[in-house]
Amino acid sequence: MMDMDMAGGGTPWLDQPVMLHSSRADTCKLTKAQCAYRNSRWRYWYEADHVYGLNTVYFMCAVIGVFAISHFLVLFAPDCVKRTWIWRTTTSASRYLAYRGYRFPMLQYWSPSLGVLALGLVGAVFCFAMTLGPKPYYWPTDASYGSSPPIATRTGWMALGLLPFVLALSTKANMISALTGVPHEKLQVFHHWTSYAMFVLALIHTFPFIVYHIWSGDMVMEWKTSVVYWTGVVALIAQTYLTVMSLPAIRNRYYEFFKSTHILVAVVFVVFFFLHCDFRLSSWDYFIVCGAIYLASLFAGLVRTYLLHGMHTATIEVLPSGLVRVAVQTIIKWTPGQHFFVRFLTRDLHLLTAHPFTISSACRDPDRTGQASELVFYIKPRGGVTRRLAALAAKNPGGSKRILLEGPYGGVSAPHMxxxxxxxxxxxxxxxxxxxxxxxxxxxxTALAASAARDGRDCRRSLQVVFATRDSAMADWYVEEIESRLSRSTTLGCDPECGFETAVSVHITSHRNSGLSSSSESSADVKGTAGKLPPTEITTTGSFSLNVHRNARPDIPGLVARTVASAHTHGTHVQKKQRVGVLVCGPASMLHDTRNAAAIAQKRALGGEVEELYLHSEPFAW
Structure with missing residues (x-):
């Protein structure tokens, strides 16, 4: 589909002799003016890979570089710099962009953050400028300048330039995460968007050839005789499938089918795209880079899974709440909020695929405790693997399964926490x-806070937990678990005056099985759901209060605002600006409300009322 003269008769798939790069030798037989027009920087076919392919790579690397520099500044900048007005202003502004989102009720759609949207807009401007800026789109008819329409040439190279980044953004252990500090699951939105951009560029690459050959009257002949059309069509069909199936509404509804076919179709796409490029200019360099990226990520995952972690045994049971509890004794270390990809070694649970589950327990130091940590996952059965897992656990309560663990990934760093x-x-x-x-x-x-107390500093901190659920059984489970943890905290041996002031609120948002019918009753604290809840006031290491609200949703914006205001008041009292951490995991609407509330509250950090306001969010789906 591009101009290239090859020696030899060729094969059904590749021209002969096969080389890494095709020749850039060129002889222009047009007039001097026409040759100058044809050979200008933005139109010259034999340098199109450098002008469009490499510029696309440079653009992506520049964007990644900006975030990498920002990440390393955050890691290594001294505290005196981080307390300056410029640093605080920049941090607050960037976090506002990272948190602020928009909701479109008619579409049931919650947008990514304003910063992500802005970054997507920058990428769209670059792609449109490179596609539509240079002229012409088709060659003039006063001479034979070539059979590749200029707009098709440049979009083909731009699509190829995006391919390594599409692949890198899809992998779990990747260099982009290492450089920017952004975990792989939060890069998925950019994997989707670069894939969409690549698909649009591929379409713009394809249709001008069809238009050109229809104008020339040889479309049927080209289709019957040119293998490059067949390889291009197969690649485009595979790419269409990948793009359409990855749309959130389709992917989330048919996730198991999407997951089982995605890699297979992706292999088909890459193979036929490789054949379609047919070593034109430097096209195969991009596939070499793709192979290196994927193999490096695959190797890192295999080393972690088989050499560092090895085989584990998981105990599986179904709880009265309907959740499946998976517990693993291990010496693997992890930090809060991280997740593992779990592969169950049984044919009933898709032996060949691994599924991500968020960790629901803290890591203990085995040298200090004298025993391995318990890695716990609480899994909500929905469909596919999780539904089959629940069925197996119900059939054999407390049974065990051999598993492999890859990870951990993501989470909140322990020093930050x-x-x-x-x-x-x-x-x-x-x-x-x-x-x-x-x-x-x-x-x-809290043990660290206790050691700080010995230095004469006020170390009392605040912990507030808000949990919302639709049914009482889930509320029973949660109250039992949270009470157990807060009761065990007395074993830490901390100074009673140095710990967390803890408040827990459980909200049962559904009328179903609530036993209540009036809104006036829903605002009252109750002593139990199904008679299982403990008293509303419990004393542990510090002070601990538990409030249960029926038929009441938590006021998340007000909650975040009050928490920050309270931190400011306490900070004024102890003459120390407070650092506030907001940690959220839930449905899209909950994340949206929390992100926006945290974005608005950045004004207090900007005004110096609190030292820092940090948000960590975990969605149910990426």
Whole structure:
């Protein structure tokens, strides 16, 4: 589909002799003016890979570079720099962009953050400018300049330039995460968007050839005789499938089918795209890079899974709440909010695929405790693997399965967690497991606060936990788990005056099985759901209060605002600006409300009322 003279008769798939790069030798037989027009920078076919392919690579690398520099500044900048007005202003502004989102009720759509949208807009401007800026789109008819329409040439190279980044953004252990500090699951939106951009560029690459050959009257002949058309069509069909199936509405509804076919179709796409390029200019260099990226990620995952972690045995049971509890004894270390990809070694649970589950327990130091840590997952059965897992657990309660673990990935760093003076944990539904891990970790680090107390500093901190669920059974489970953790915190041996002031609120949002019918009753604190809840006031290491609300949704914007205001008041009292951590896991609406509330509250950080306001969010789906 591009101009290239090859020696030899060729094969059904590749021209002969096969080389890494095709020749750039060129002889122009047109007039001097026409040759100058044909050979200008933005139109010259024999340098199109450098002008369009490499420029696309440079653009992507520049974007990644900006975030990499920002990441390393955050890691290594001294505290005196981080307390300056410029640093605080920049951090607050960037976090506002990272948190602020928009909701479109008619479409049932919650947008990515304003910063992500802005970054997508920058990428769209680049692609449109490179596609539509240079002229012409088709060659003039006063001479034979070539059979490749200029707009098709440039979009083909731009699509190829995006391919390594599409692949890199899809992998779990990748260089982009290492450089920018952004975990792989939060890069998935960019994997989707670069894939969409590549697909649009591929379409713009394809149709001008069809138009050109229809104009020339040889479309049928080209289709019958040119293998490059066949390889291009197969690649485009595979790419169409990948793009359409990855749309959130389709992917989430048919996730198991999408997951089982995605890699197979992706291989078909890459193979036929490789054959379609037919070593034109430097096209195969991009496939070499893709192979290196994928193999490096695959190798890192295999080393972690088989050499560092090895085989584990998981105990599986179904809880009265309907959740499946998977527990693993291990010496693997992890940090709060991280997740593992779990592969169950049984044919009933898709032996060949691994599924991500968020950790619901804190990591203990085996040298200190004298025993391995318990890695716990609480899984909400929905469909596919999780439904079959629940069926197996119900058939054999407390049974064990051999598993492989890849990870951990994502999460909140332990040093960051330790720095918070006020922690607000918000969770909904099966996100309760995430919140339990955060509570475990917060209680674990109270020992560090106790050591600070010996230096004569005020170390009392605040922990607030808000959990929302639709049914009473889930509320029973959560209250039992949270009470157990807070009761065990007395074993930490911390100074009673140095710990967390802890408040837990459980909201049952559905009228079903609630036993209540009036809104006036729903606002009252109750002593139990199905008679299982403990008293509303419980005393543990510090002070602990538990409030259960029926038929009432938590006021998340007000909750975040009050938490930050309270931190400011406490910081004024102890003459120390507070650091506030907001940690959330739940449905899209909950994440949207929390993100926007945290974005608005950045004004307090900007005004110096609090030292820092940090948000960590975990969606149910990426």
């Amino acid at each position: 330790n720095s918070f003076d006020t922690i607000l944990v918000i969770a909904g539904g099966s996100g309760g497991g995430f919140s339990l891990a955060m509570v475990d970790e917060a209680l674990r680090v």
